């Protein structure tokens with residue numbers, strides 16, 4: 001069975017064509033009815049029938065149409081249309097399909113199972129799939145091994161406040177926040193490894209860049225330095241961006257994404273230290289909201305958040321690494337820089353154009369005493385992390401890695417404000433259906 005975009009070529013003009021799909025738009029006139037048929041990959045083609053032959057059709061009815069392909073400049077979507085001869089109905093849709101041309105964001109989210117048939121969502125889904133394809137290809141080409149870590153776990157990685165608890169037979173367990181600790185266990189026998197798993201965060205805040213479930217691409221390598229980790233991260237991001245922009249140019253044009261700046265992205269990405277970032281923000285009189293809800297100037301020791309990252313990257317054209325955060329604002333596993341006490345050997349990768357953090361990573365604390373000390377400071381019980389600590393007992397090596405949020409990458413690459421639109425079935429504090 002052919003698809004709309006394969007049909008629309010000069011060689012097919014005058015030939016009999018058959019296409020199966022769904023009625024995407026329907027314009028009934030007295031004599032003629034114009035159908036826009038959508039195939040199963042979101043391609044569309046106009047089809048014209050005498051009105052009395054299609055009076056019973058409704059939006060989203062599934063049909064098979066046979067007719068002669070003609071070239072007509074007036075036809076939308078490329079100037080070709082099918083002059084319909086025969087029509088087979090597969091299913092007549094109820095007449096109350098809830099999604100029309102202009103709908104509120106809430107209605108689209110409530111009906112996401114149907115909104116995925118809108119062309120915007122179809123093109124975003126295609127780009128997302130291409131991003132995943134090139135991520136996988138990058139790791140295959142560079143000889144990293146794909147692994148499948150568990151999703152049901154016993155320990156927190158990214159802090160207790162965003163853990164989803166679940167009952168696991170007779171004990172308590174959690175949905176994984178990050179596969180990192182498991183990837184760390186694998187580098188001793190499998191070398192550089194990577195995984196793509198759902199990660200879960202019980203995010204209480206409603207922001208345009210947080211989901212409760214997201215696709216997490218994570219990588220970890222033994223005997224690596226921070227510079228090695230950042231190099232892999234930037235090469236991966238640049239490879240995905242360039243190949244996706246090339247392969248999905250039609251989708252990006254449809255979504256009106258100006259790709260000029262994406263095409264200019266080159267490695268190495270810019271790097272600034274956390275201290276330089278705070279300096280820049282202070283020079284712009286940037287304020288943060290403190291625990292009492294009062295505004296005050298940003299200062300050393302404040303973590304960067306959605307607003308400060310937006311400020312830092314709003315006029316940047318290429319991604320930016322922020323390195324060397326104070327160790328106390330980083331998780332327990334971040335290695336301290338021995339040359340520079342108090343500073344963590346980690347980096348966040350911020351996307352340009354105000355999008356902010358898309359990945360974070362760095363060196364892991366590989367010394368057994370230091371990691372136990374860091375756990376205690378963070379209020380974690382080292383006895384709950386027995387197996388993780390074992391990795392420091394048996395042949396510990398310097399190692400590092402990173403985690404990249406696929407939805408954050410899609411958000412930047414397509415230029416979408418709300419992260420919910422980068423995922424097929426978003427999960428947030430207020431949304432679990434559909």
Ligand code: AMO
Pocket residue numbers: 157158177178180201203209210211212213214216218357358359360361362401402403404405406407408
């Ligand atoms: P972090 O918590 O920064 O680090 O997560 C890594 C990346 O995952 C994405 N991300 C999210 N995306 C959508 N919704 C969320 N709620 C969400 N939370 C995180 C972001 C972020 O940069 N283990 C470490 C990484 C490492 O050091 O390897 C970790 O999970 O793109």
